[in-house]
Amino acid sequence: MPSTLLVIDDEPQIRKFLRISLASQGYKVIEAGTGAEGLGQAALMRPDLIVLDLGLPDMDGQQVLEELRQWSTVPVLVLSVRASEAQKVQALDSGANDYVTKPFGIQEFLARVRALLRQASGSPVHEAALQLGPLQVDLASRRVTLDGAEVALTRKEYAVLAQLARYPGRVITQQQLLKDIWGPTHLDDSHYLRIVVGHLRQKLGDDPAAPRFLITEPGVGYRLASPD
Template sequence: MSTILLVDDEPQIVEILSSYLQKDGFHVVTAETGNEALELAASLHPDCIILDLMLPDLGGEEICQKIRSHSRVPILMLTAKSGETDRVHGLEIGADDYLVKPFSPRELVARVRAVLRRAGDYQALTDQVTVGDLYLSFGDKRIRKKDGWLELTPNEYRLLTTLCRYPGRTWSREELVAQVLGYDYDGFDRTIDTHVKNLRHKIEDDPKNPVYIKTVYGFGYRFENPGKN
Protein backbone atom coordinates (compact mmCIF):
# COMPACT_ATOMS: atom_id res chain seq x y z
CA MET A 1 0.00 0.00 0.00
CA SER A 2 1.50 3.33 -1.08
CA THR A 3 1.58 6.15 1.46
CA ILE A 4 0.38 9.55 0.29
CA LEU A 5 1.20 12.70 2.23
CA LEU A 6 -1.64 15.17 1.61
CA VAL A 7 -0.72 18.74 2.54
CA ASP A 8 -3.65 21.20 2.59
CA ASP A 9 -5.20 23.46 5.22
CA GLU A 10 -8.77 23.29 3.93
CA PRO A 11 -10.58 20.58 5.98
CA GLN A 12 -13.28 19.96 3.37
CA ILE A 13 -10.72 19.36 0.60
CA VAL A 14 -8.64 17.13 2.86
CA GLU A 15 -11.70 15.06 3.80
CA ILE A 16 -12.86 14.60 0.20
CA LEU A 17 -9.43 13.82 -1.25
CA SER A 18 -8.54 11.48 1.59
CA SER A 19 -11.76 9.57 1.04
CA TYR A 20 -11.14 9.13 -2.69
CA LEU A 21 -7.50 8.13 -2.19
CA GLN A 22 -8.33 5.63 0.55
CA LYS A 23 -11.07 4.06 -1.58
CA ASP A 24 -8.46 3.60 -4.28
CA GLY A 25 -6.22 1.69 -1.87
CA PHE A 26 -3.81 4.38 -0.67
CA HIS A 27 -2.73 5.03 2.90
CA VAL A 28 -3.21 8.77 3.49
CA VAL A 29 -1.40 10.94 6.02
CA THR A 30 -2.39 14.60 6.23
CA ALA A 31 -0.67 17.84 7.22
CA GLU A 32 -2.20 21.30 7.60
CA THR A 33 1.00 23.36 7.73
CA GLY A 34 4.28 23.48 5.91
CA ASN A 35 6.38 22.70 8.97
CA GLU A 36 4.23 19.67 9.75
CA ALA A 37 4.59 18.54 6.13
CA LEU A 38 8.38 18.77 6.29
CA GLU A 39 8.48 16.76 9.51
CA LEU A 40 6.21 14.04 8.12
CA ALA A 41 8.08 13.91 4.82
CA ALA A 42 11.35 13.35 6.69
CA SER A 43 9.99 10.75 9.12
CA LEU A 44 7.51 8.80 6.98
CA HIS A 45 9.26 8.82 3.59
CA PRO A 46 5.92 8.82 1.71
CA ASP A 47 5.60 7.43 -1.80
CA CYS A 48 3.98 10.63 -3.09
CA ILE A 49 3.28 14.12 -1.75
CA ILE A 50 0.20 16.14 -2.73
CA LEU A 51 1.15 19.72 -1.90
CA ASP A 52 -1.09 22.77 -1.84
CA LEU A 53 0.78 26.00 -2.61
CA MET A 54 -1.21 28.20 -0.21
CA LEU A 55 -0.46 27.22 3.40
CA PRO A 56 -0.63 29.31 6.60
CA ASP A 57 3.08 29.22 7.51
CA LEU A 58 5.34 28.21 4.62
CA GLY A 59 4.59 28.55 0.94
CA GLY A 60 4.21 25.34 -1.04
CA GLU A 61 7.05 26.36 -3.35
CA GLU A 62 9.44 26.70 -0.42
CA ILE A 63 8.33 23.34 0.93
CA CYS A 64 8.85 21.73 -2.47
CA GLN A 65 12.38 23.12 -2.72
CA LYS A 66 13.27 21.94 0.79
CA ILE A 67 11.99 18.42 0.09
CA ARG A 68 13.58 18.25 -3.33
CA SER A 69 16.99 19.20 -1.90
CA HIS A 70 17.25 15.75 -0.31
CA SER A 71 14.50 13.57 -1.76
CA ARG A 72 13.24 12.37 -5.13
CA VAL A 73 9.72 11.60 -3.88
CA PRO A 74 7.08 12.46 -6.53
CA ILE A 75 5.37 15.78 -5.75
CA LEU A 76 1.98 16.76 -7.14
CA MET A 77 1.23 20.46 -6.66
CA LEU A 78 -2.26 21.88 -6.10
CA THR A 79 -2.84 25.52 -6.92
CA ALA A 80 -5.41 28.08 -7.99
CA LYS A 81 -2.88 29.58 -10.42
CA SER A 82 -3.59 28.47 -13.96
CA GLY A 83 -1.07 30.44 -16.02
CA GLU A 84 1.62 28.65 -18.01
CA THR A 85 4.33 30.67 -16.24
CA ASP A 86 3.10 29.41 -12.87
CA ARG A 87 3.05 25.81 -14.07
CA VAL A 88 6.54 26.07 -15.51
CA HIS A 89 7.85 27.61 -12.29
CA GLY A 90 6.35 24.78 -10.27
CA LEU A 91 8.08 22.23 -12.48
CA GLU A 92 11.35 24.16 -12.36
CA ILE A 93 11.52 23.90 -8.58
CA GLY A 94 10.97 20.16 -8.65
CA ALA A 95 7.28 19.30 -8.91
CA ASP A 96 6.42 16.24 -10.98
CA ASP A 97 2.90 17.31 -11.88
CA TYR A 98 0.60 20.30 -11.44
CA LEU A 99 -3.16 20.32 -10.87
CA VAL A 100 -5.19 23.53 -10.99
CA LYS A 101 -8.19 24.10 -8.71
CA PRO A 102 -11.02 23.35 -9.06
CA PHE A 103 -10.39 19.77 -10.14
CA SER A 104 -12.12 16.42 -9.98
CA PRO A 105 -11.04 14.13 -7.10
CA ARG A 106 -11.02 11.31 -9.63
CA GLU A 107 -8.57 13.23 -11.76
CA LEU A 108 -6.32 13.73 -8.76
CA VAL A 109 -6.33 10.01 -8.00
CA ALA A 110 -5.48 9.30 -11.64
CA ARG A 111 -2.64 11.84 -11.53
CA VAL A 112 -1.27 10.26 -8.35
CA ARG A 113 -1.32 6.84 -9.94
CA ALA A 114 0.41 8.25 -13.03
CA VAL A 115 3.28 9.87 -11.11
CA LEU A 116 3.74 6.72 -9.03
CA ARG A 117 3.77 4.60 -12.17
CA ARG A 118 6.33 6.88 -13.82
CA ALA A 119 8.46 6.76 -10.69
CA GLY A 120 8.34 2.99 -10.31
CA ASP A 121 7.81 1.41 -13.69
CA TYR A 122 11.02 2.52 -15.39
CA GLN A 123 12.84 -0.77 -15.88
CA ALA A 124 16.23 -0.78 -14.23
CA LEU A 125 19.08 -2.04 -16.37
CA THR A 126 21.91 -4.11 -14.93
CA ASP A 127 24.83 -2.52 -16.74
CA GLN A 128 26.84 0.59 -15.97
CA VAL A 129 27.85 3.37 -18.33
CA THR A 130 30.53 6.03 -18.17
CA VAL A 131 30.03 9.03 -20.44
CA GLY A 132 32.50 11.88 -20.13
CA ASP A 133 32.69 12.60 -16.41
CA LEU A 134 29.28 11.00 -15.75
CA TYR A 135 28.91 7.52 -14.30
CA LEU A 136 25.48 5.88 -14.55
CA SER A 137 24.65 2.78 -12.53
CA PHE A 138 21.33 1.58 -13.93
CA GLY A 139 20.93 -1.28 -11.47
CA ASP A 140 20.57 0.97 -8.41
CA LYS A 141 19.52 4.11 -10.32
CA ARG A 142 22.48 6.21 -9.22
CA ILE A 143 24.28 8.91 -11.20
CA ARG A 144 27.71 10.26 -10.33
CA LYS A 145 29.47 13.31 -11.75
CA LYS A 146 33.20 13.19 -11.12
CA ASP A 147 33.40 12.33 -7.40
CA GLY A 148 29.91 13.33 -6.28
CA TRP A 149 26.58 11.53 -6.48
CA LEU A 150 23.76 13.56 -8.04
CA GLU A 151 20.30 13.97 -6.59
CA LEU A 152 17.94 13.66 -9.56
CA THR A 153 14.16 13.65 -9.51
CA PRO A 154 12.48 10.56 -11.02
CA ASN A 155 11.67 12.52 -14.19
CA GLU A 156 15.23 13.80 -14.49
CA TYR A 157 16.58 10.27 -14.05
CA ARG A 158 14.30 8.87 -16.75
CA LEU A 159 15.17 11.74 -19.07
CA LEU A 160 18.93 11.27 -18.65
CA THR A 161 18.87 7.50 -19.01
CA THR A 162 16.59 7.69 -22.04
CA LEU A 163 18.91 10.15 -23.77
CA CYS A 164 22.25 8.56 -22.86
CA ARG A 165 21.21 5.06 -23.92
CA TYR A 166 20.96 6.33 -27.50
CA PRO A 167 23.80 8.86 -27.96
CA GLY A 168 23.54 10.79 -31.20
CA ARG A 169 19.83 10.12 -31.63
CA THR A 170 17.61 13.18 -31.93
CA TRP A 171 14.44 12.94 -29.85
CA SER A 172 11.38 15.08 -30.45
CA ARG A 173 9.72 16.68 -27.44
CA GLU A 174 6.68 14.45 -27.97
CA GLU A 175 8.86 11.32 -27.91
CA LEU A 176 10.57 12.40 -24.70
CA VAL A 177 7.23 13.22 -23.09
CA ALA A 178 6.07 9.67 -23.87
CA GLN A 179 9.29 8.12 -22.53
CA VAL A 180 9.65 10.30 -19.43
CA LEU A 181 6.13 11.36 -18.45
CA GLY A 182 4.15 8.51 -19.94
CA TYR A 183 1.84 8.09 -22.92
CA ASP A 184 -1.12 9.13 -20.77
CA TYR A 185 0.39 12.51 -19.90
CA ASP A 186 -2.01 15.21 -21.05
CA GLY A 187 0.05 18.31 -20.25
CA PHE A 188 1.97 20.48 -22.70
CA ASP A 189 5.07 19.09 -24.42
CA ARG A 190 7.16 22.14 -23.49
CA THR A 191 7.21 20.62 -20.00
CA ILE A 192 10.17 18.58 -21.21
CA ASP A 193 12.13 21.82 -21.73
CA THR A 194 11.86 22.51 -18.01
CA HIS A 195 13.19 19.06 -17.12
CA VAL A 196 16.06 19.47 -19.58
CA LYS A 197 16.93 22.84 -18.05
CA ASN A 198 16.93 21.39 -14.52
CA LEU A 199 19.00 18.39 -15.63
CA ARG A 200 21.57 20.56 -17.37
CA HIS A 201 22.14 22.50 -14.15
CA LYS A 202 23.08 19.21 -12.47
CA ILE A 203 25.20 17.45 -15.09
CA GLU A 204 26.76 20.24 -17.14
CA ASP A 205 29.74 22.34 -16.03
CA ASP A 206 28.23 25.26 -17.95
CA PRO A 207 24.46 24.77 -18.45
CA LYS A 208 24.37 27.62 -20.99
CA ASN A 209 26.94 25.82 -23.15
CA PRO A 210 26.02 22.14 -22.66
CA VAL A 211 28.27 19.36 -23.87
CA TYR A 212 25.92 16.46 -23.08
CA ILE A 213 22.35 17.50 -23.91
CA LYS A 214 22.24 19.43 -27.15
CA THR A 215 19.20 21.35 -28.38
CA VAL A 216 17.96 20.57 -31.87
CA TYR A 217 16.12 23.80 -32.55
CA GLY A 218 12.51 23.48 -33.59
CA PHE A 219 12.47 19.75 -32.82
CA GLY A 220 13.91 18.44 -29.56
CA TYR A 221 17.15 17.20 -28.02
CA ARG A 222 20.16 14.97 -28.63
CA PHE A 223 22.64 13.42 -26.20
CA GLU A 224 26.32 13.49 -27.10
CA ASN A 225 29.34 11.75 -25.61
CA PRO A 226 32.02 14.44 -25.30
CA GLY A 227 34.71 11.75 -25.14
CA LYS A 228 34.02 10.58 -28.69
CA ASN A 229 34.81 12.33 -31.92
Protein backbone atom coordinates in the same frame (compact mmCIF):
# COMPACT_ATOMS: atom_id res chain seq x y z
CA MET B 1 2.03 -2.77 1.12
CA PRO B 2 -0.27 0.08 0.01
CA SER B 3 1.37 3.29 -1.16
CA THR B 4 1.47 6.07 1.43
CA LEU B 5 0.38 9.53 0.29
CA LEU B 6 0.94 12.76 2.22
CA VAL B 7 -1.62 15.53 1.62
CA ILE B 8 -0.37 19.01 2.58
CA ASP B 9 -3.33 21.40 2.41
CA ASP B 10 -4.75 23.91 4.90
CA GLU B 11 -8.39 23.34 3.89
CA PRO B 12 -9.93 20.58 6.07
CA GLN B 13 -12.68 19.91 3.54
CA ILE B 14 -10.16 19.33 0.75
CA ARG B 15 -8.10 17.02 2.96
CA LYS B 16 -11.23 15.07 3.88
CA PHE B 17 -12.31 14.78 0.25
CA LEU B 18 -8.87 13.58 -0.81
CA ARG B 19 -8.57 11.22 2.16
CA ILE B 20 -11.86 9.51 1.28
CA SER B 21 -11.10 9.39 -2.46
CA LEU B 22 -7.55 8.08 -2.03
CA ALA B 23 -8.47 5.60 0.70
CA SER B 24 -11.16 4.18 -1.60
CA GLN B 25 -8.35 3.28 -4.01
CA GLY B 26 -6.42 1.45 -1.31
CA TYR B 27 -3.89 4.17 -0.48
CA LYS B 28 -2.77 5.03 3.04
CA VAL B 29 -3.26 8.77 3.59
CA ILE B 30 -1.52 11.07 6.08
CA GLU B 31 -2.30 14.76 6.36
CA ALA B 32 -0.70 18.09 7.23
CA GLY B 33 -2.30 21.53 7.44
CA THR B 34 0.88 23.64 7.28
CA GLY B 35 4.14 23.62 5.36
CA ALA B 36 6.25 22.99 8.45
CA GLU B 37 4.04 20.09 9.51
CA GLY B 38 4.18 18.70 5.99
CA LEU B 39 7.98 18.78 5.86
CA GLY B 40 8.10 17.06 9.23
CA GLN B 41 5.68 14.36 8.11
CA ALA B 42 7.63 13.88 4.88
CA ALA B 43 10.84 13.29 6.83
CA LEU B 44 9.20 11.08 9.46
CA MET B 45 6.79 8.98 7.37
CA ARG B 46 8.72 8.77 4.07
CA PRO B 47 5.58 8.85 1.86
CA ASP B 48 5.55 7.46 -1.67
CA LEU B 49 3.93 10.64 -3.05
CA ILE B 50 3.08 14.11 -1.77
CA VAL B 51 0.04 16.18 -2.78
CA LEU B 52 1.00 19.80 -2.11
CA ASP B 53 -1.14 22.94 -1.97
CA LEU B 54 0.73 26.20 -2.62
CA GLY B 55 -1.42 28.50 -0.45
CA LEU B 56 -0.37 27.42 3.03
CA PRO B 57 -0.75 29.58 6.15
CA ASP B 58 2.82 29.47 7.43
CA MET B 59 4.94 29.32 4.27
CA ASP B 60 4.41 29.33 0.54
CA GLY B 61 4.10 25.93 -1.08
CA GLN B 62 6.91 26.85 -3.48
CA GLN B 63 9.20 27.20 -0.46
CA VAL B 64 8.03 23.84 0.88
CA LEU B 65 8.88 22.29 -2.46
CA GLU B 66 12.33 23.88 -2.59
CA GLU B 67 13.16 22.76 0.95
CA LEU B 68 11.88 19.26 0.26
CA ARG B 69 14.06 18.95 -2.83
CA GLN B 70 17.15 19.62 -0.74
CA TRP B 71 16.93 16.08 0.61
CA SER B 72 14.19 14.11 -1.12
CA THR B 73 13.20 12.97 -4.62
CA VAL B 74 9.69 11.86 -3.59
CA PRO B 75 7.14 12.55 -6.35
CA VAL B 76 5.18 15.77 -5.73
CA LEU B 77 1.79 16.57 -7.27
CA VAL B 78 0.96 20.25 -6.80
CA LEU B 79 -2.76 20.90 -6.29
CA SER B 80 -3.51 24.63 -6.31
CA VAL B 81 -5.96 27.36 -7.31
CA ARG B 82 -3.02 29.20 -8.88
CA ALA B 83 -3.53 28.62 -12.57
CA SER B 84 -1.05 30.99 -14.19
CA GLU B 85 1.64 29.61 -16.45
CA ALA B 86 4.32 31.37 -14.39
CA GLN B 87 3.21 29.61 -11.20
CA LYS B 88 3.16 26.24 -12.93
CA VAL B 89 6.59 26.78 -14.47
CA GLN B 90 8.04 27.87 -11.13
CA ALA B 91 6.67 24.80 -9.37
CA LEU B 92 7.89 22.41 -12.05
CA ASP B 93 11.29 24.07 -12.16
CA SER B 94 11.49 23.76 -8.38
CA GLY B 95 11.00 20.00 -8.59
CA ALA B 96 7.27 19.30 -8.80
CA ASN B 97 6.42 16.28 -10.94
CA ASP B 98 2.92 17.36 -11.94
CA TYR B 99 0.48 20.25 -11.44
CA VAL B 100 -3.31 20.15 -11.12
CA THR B 101 -5.43 23.27 -10.66
CA LYS B 102 -8.49 23.57 -8.43
CA PRO B 103 -11.32 22.89 -9.05
CA PHE B 104 -10.36 19.47 -10.38
CA GLY B 105 -11.95 16.24 -11.51
CA ILE B 106 -11.27 13.43 -9.07
CA GLN B 107 -10.87 10.78 -11.78
CA GLU B 108 -8.20 12.79 -13.57
CA PHE B 109 -6.52 13.49 -10.24
CA LEU B 110 -6.44 9.79 -9.36
CA ALA B 111 -5.08 8.96 -12.81
CA ARG B 112 -2.25 11.44 -12.30
CA VAL B 113 -1.50 9.92 -8.89
CA ARG B 114 -1.32 6.44 -10.44
CA ALA B 115 0.95 7.74 -13.20
CA LEU B 116 3.37 9.34 -10.74
CA LEU B 117 3.49 6.24 -8.59
CA ARG B 118 4.22 4.14 -11.68
CA GLN B 119 7.03 6.45 -12.66
CA ALA B 120 8.36 6.16 -9.10
CA SER B 121 10.63 9.25 -9.48
CA GLY B 122 12.40 8.31 -6.28
CA SER B 123 13.36 4.86 -7.62
CA PRO B 124 16.28 4.21 -9.96
CA VAL B 125 15.92 2.63 -13.36
CA HIS B 126 16.57 -1.11 -13.41
CA GLU B 127 18.20 -1.39 -16.83
CA ALA B 128 21.81 -2.58 -16.74
CA ALA B 129 22.81 0.06 -19.29
CA LEU B 130 21.53 3.44 -20.44
CA GLN B 131 21.88 4.36 -24.09
CA LEU B 132 21.73 8.07 -24.83
CA GLY B 133 22.57 8.52 -28.49
CA PRO B 134 26.32 7.91 -28.82
CA LEU B 135 26.74 7.71 -25.04
CA GLN B 136 26.32 4.45 -23.17
CA VAL B 137 26.55 4.10 -19.40
CA ASP B 138 26.78 0.43 -18.44
CA LEU B 139 25.85 0.30 -14.77
CA ALA B 140 26.54 -3.42 -14.52
CA SER B 141 30.13 -3.30 -15.77
CA ARG B 142 30.82 0.29 -14.63
CA ARG B 143 31.87 1.12 -18.19
CA VAL B 144 31.17 4.31 -20.14
CA THR B 145 31.54 4.51 -23.90
CA LEU B 146 31.11 7.38 -26.36
CA ASP B 147 30.74 6.51 -30.05
CA GLY B 148 31.89 3.01 -29.13
CA ALA B 149 35.14 4.16 -27.51
CA GLU B 150 35.63 3.72 -23.78
CA VAL B 151 35.81 6.94 -21.75
CA ALA B 152 38.31 6.90 -18.89
CA LEU B 153 36.70 8.41 -15.81
CA THR B 154 37.87 8.88 -12.25
CA ARG B 155 35.88 7.23 -9.47
CA LYS B 156 34.09 10.48 -8.62
CA GLU B 157 33.37 11.29 -12.26
CA TYR B 158 31.86 7.85 -12.80
CA ALA B 159 29.89 8.07 -9.54
CA VAL B 160 28.26 11.37 -10.57
CA LEU B 161 27.45 10.15 -14.08
CA ALA B 162 26.10 6.82 -12.81
CA GLN B 163 23.88 8.54 -10.25
CA LEU B 164 22.38 10.75 -12.96
CA ALA B 165 22.04 7.75 -15.29
CA ARG B 166 19.94 5.92 -12.71
CA TYR B 167 17.37 8.73 -12.93
CA PRO B 168 17.47 9.75 -16.62
CA GLY B 169 15.62 12.96 -17.37
CA ARG B 170 15.12 13.77 -13.69
CA VAL B 171 16.84 16.49 -11.73
CA ILE B 172 19.13 15.38 -8.91
CA THR B 173 19.85 18.19 -6.50
CA GLN B 174 23.38 19.31 -5.75
CA GLN B 175 22.90 18.43 -2.10
CA GLN B 176 21.74 14.92 -2.94
CA LEU B 177 24.74 14.30 -5.19
CA LEU B 178 27.14 15.69 -2.60
CA LYS B 179 25.57 13.60 0.15
CA ASP B 180 25.53 10.36 -1.88
CA ILE B 181 29.02 10.68 -3.38
CA TRP B 182 31.10 12.79 -0.98
CA GLY B 183 29.16 12.15 2.23
CA PRO B 184 26.87 14.16 4.51
CA THR B 185 29.72 16.35 5.81
CA HIS B 186 30.24 17.85 2.34
CA LEU B 187 26.80 19.34 1.65
CA ASP B 188 28.28 22.84 1.34
CA ASP B 189 31.18 21.82 -0.91
CA SER B 190 29.36 22.47 -4.19
CA HIS B 191 32.66 23.43 -5.86
CA TYR B 192 33.68 19.74 -5.72
CA LEU B 193 30.63 18.87 -7.80
CA ARG B 194 31.15 21.74 -10.27
CA ILE B 195 34.73 20.62 -10.90
CA VAL B 196 33.72 17.00 -11.50
CA VAL B 197 30.85 17.99 -13.80
CA GLY B 198 33.25 20.26 -15.71
CA HIS B 199 35.67 17.37 -16.21
CA LEU B 200 32.84 15.08 -17.28
CA ARG B 201 31.71 17.59 -19.88
CA GLN B 202 35.24 17.85 -21.28
CA LYS B 203 35.58 14.07 -21.56
CA LEU B 204 32.14 13.68 -23.13
CA GLY B 205 32.63 16.62 -25.51
CA ASP B 206 29.55 18.27 -24.02
CA ASP B 207 29.18 21.99 -24.67
CA PRO B 208 27.86 23.67 -21.47
CA ALA B 209 26.07 26.27 -23.60
CA ALA B 210 24.25 23.60 -25.63
CA PRO B 211 24.60 20.31 -23.74
CA ARG B 212 23.68 16.97 -25.26
CA PHE B 213 24.06 14.96 -22.08
CA LEU B 214 24.66 16.84 -18.81
CA ILE B 215 22.08 19.56 -18.23
CA THR B 216 22.36 22.11 -15.43
CA GLU B 217 19.21 23.18 -13.63
CA PRO B 218 20.39 26.53 -12.19
CA GLY B 219 20.23 26.69 -8.44
CA VAL B 220 18.86 23.15 -8.19
CA GLY B 221 21.17 20.48 -9.59
CA TYR B 222 21.83 18.42 -12.68
CA ARG B 223 20.09 15.90 -14.88
CA LEU B 224 21.12 13.55 -17.64
CA ALA B 225 19.12 14.13 -20.80
CA SER B 226 16.35 11.59 -21.16
CA PRO B 227 16.85 8.72 -23.65
CA ASP B 228 13.48 9.78 -25.09
